[in-house]
Amino acid sequence: MSSIRQEILEAIKKYDRIIIHRHMRPDPDAIGSQVGLAEVLRASFPEKEIYQAGGPVEGLDYLAVMDEVADEKYEGALVIVTDTANAPRVSDDRFTRGAMLIKIDHHPNDEPYGDIVWVNTKASSCSEIIADFAFSFPDDLVMSKEAARLLYAGIVGDTGRFLYPATTAQTLELSGRLLSYGFDAAKLNRQLQQISMKVARLSGYLYQNIEADENGAAKVILPKELLEEYGVADSETSHLVSLPGTIDVLLAWAIFVWQPEGYYRVxxxxKGPVINEIAKRHHGGGHLLASGANARDLEEVAEIYGEIQAACREFRNSTK
Incomplete structure (x- = not known):
């Protein structure tokens, strides 16, 4: 048993109030790991105060909603942040006000924060880490049906329904154990996959207007006028990001989404070329094959696309 897991368990046992955070603009793994851990702790320590904090869940309310947490609750509390690589991305900046801070994550640990840091970049998702943690201490931690549902959702979300390379034998083993708790997995999978009619129509636009080069680099720009025409919010464009991956000739791609502040979310x-270094150069970061960044204007959009093209060209040459 790793000492870091034991250290985290001892911290959890020590504090009577625990507040759990995740990143802004949450995805299923952010909600799954955050509230999945909260549900494990509620089932394990019913005498403790357990809160899930953060802003709007942006269409993921079928998974969970956030608690209203008063400022004074942070005094003397243990704060845990899941699935968040760097401190500026934590949703609700009160996360620093507790007596102790723990970071649990699966992204590269480029910006460490917290008193205890547990980062496992080999895990498919933060939800996988939380599930593994809960199952590691059967005498202390209780997996509930609701916790299992949330953690399974997080794993499914971050593995693209087990299609992405981060899926391992352990990922599938833990997912199988979670399924045994009897939640409606078929319903959950439908909820995770379902899109609105307006997003479906925007998907058609993406396929018709994607720009690609001879080395498999591709881009799609979603400007303000287009988002308004289709009535689609930024949070809904997350459903589009995997679509170019279904095109056989593409290796790496970016979707540039206009933001009300005037910049573009990237x-x-x-499928192979390393892209997180590109993201880091443009106010972002993430995994080797899945990252996010920001472009201040169309000039930086062109710059980022040029870097993607170079990465694809280099990858093609290295695999010939």
Whole structure:
């Protein structure tokens, strides 16, 4: 048993009030790991105060909603942040006000924060880490049906329904154990996969307007006028990011989404070329094959696409 797990368990036992945070603009793994851990702790320590904190869940309310947490609750509390690589991305900046701070994550630990840091970049998702943690201490931690549902959702979300390379034998083993708790997995999978009609129509636009080069680099720009025409919010464009991956000739791609502040949010994905270094150069970061960044204007959009093209060209040459 790793000492870091034991250290985290001892911290959990020590504090009577625990507040759990995750990143802004949450995805299923952010909610799954955050509230999945909260549900494990509620089932294990019914005498403790357990809260899940953060802003709007942006269409993921079928998974969970956040608690209203008063400022004074942070005094003397243990704060745990899941699935968040760097401190500026934590939703609700009160996360620093507790007596102790724990970071649990699966992204590269480029910006460490917290008194205890547990990062496992080999895990498919933060939800996988939390599930593994809960199952590691059967005498102390209780997996509930609701916790299992949430953690399974997080794993499914971050593995693309077990299609992405981060899926391992352990991922599938833990998912199988979670399924045994009897939640409606078929319903959950439908909820995770379902899109609105307006997003479906925007998907058609993406396929018709994707720009690609001879080395498999691709981009799609979603400007303000287009988002308004289709009535789609930024949070809903997350459903589009995997679509270019179904095109056989593409290796890496970016979707540039206009933001009300005037810049572009950049969603980066790859089937081989490393893209997180590109993201880091443009106010972002993430995994080797799945990252996010920001572009201040169309000039930086072109710059990022040029870097994706270079990465694809280099990857093609290295695999010939």
């Amino acid at each position: 969603r980066l994905r790859s």
